Ligand SMILES: Nc1ncnc2c1ncn2[C@@H]1O[C@H](COP(=O)(O)OP(=O)(O)O)[C@@H](O)[C@H]1O
């Protein structure tokens with residue numbers, strides 16, 4: 179069995195963050211481990227408070243895992259502060275890194291800042307150059323690049339511009355576009371377009387976290403980049419189509435449906 183690590187924030191309602199990542203790792207039959215960077219008080223209606231973890235404890239969590247266990251892929255999600263980002267980068271650089279998926283989480287669907295505004299440059303400078311793939315959504319890509327992204331052609335340009343910031347590969351996610359759910363992958367030479375019908379289900383809490391951890395799990399299992407994204411896109415579409423109605427707001431995606439109705443890859 180392959181081993182996946184998520185470095186991210188905890189979501190108390192279990193739909194996004196560490197909890198979504200561990201569910202995706204398990205459903206994809208990998209062993210999941212976690213380095214918690216922050217605790218959020220969150221439910222299906224929004225994020226109400228956050229408490230960041232001491233950067234020294236973040237580093238220690240990473241280092242004791244690498245000292246003991248083989249790690250086959252890593253996913254990074256919510257990393258709020260400059261100190262936490264620098265601690266992660268410094269700790270990871272001590273080890274020979276497996277494939278690293280960086281999801282540059284900035285704002286929750288409900289509009290809460292999960293990345294402090296002043297931390298954006300550190301995220302780009304410290305984590306993009308060591309990433310095998312980054313997975314920004316449209317709003318994150320716009321924020322980093324400083325221009326509007328409204329069409330698939332804009333997404334292609336954005337993916338190319340983000341590639342210049344150091345990651346080996348870029349996936350610009352189009353969940354926030356109108357029409358079909360189109361994601362654009364750029365590997366430094368070629369574009370690959372992944373297109374799925376937009377699913378009319380409101381329970382989309384944690385879509386970005388789920389997609390990035392599914393990509394990490396598929397990479398850990400040895401799939402090449404394009405197949406890892408393709409199968410992860412299938413995974414998130416199924417998880418959205420069977421979204422779970424809990425709480426009064428936007429419910430989580432459904433990992434269990436993927437697990438119990440597994441399609442042969
Ligand atoms: N309603 C939907 N139907 C189908 N796929 C969707 C839907 N909403 C998002 N997706 C897909 O889910 C993944 C996460 O995208 P997105 O929602 O843009 O990320 P984030 O959660 O980071 O904002 C992408 O592959 C996107 O295309």
Ligand SMILES: Cc1ncc(COP(=O)(O)OP(=O)(O)O)c(N)n1
Nearest residue numbers: 187194195286287383384385386387
């Ligand atoms: C702890 C934590 N991390 C990340 C997110 C954002 O996750 P995402 O998959 O983008 O889901 P939504 O917030 O868009 O539903 C989060 N909410 N909490």
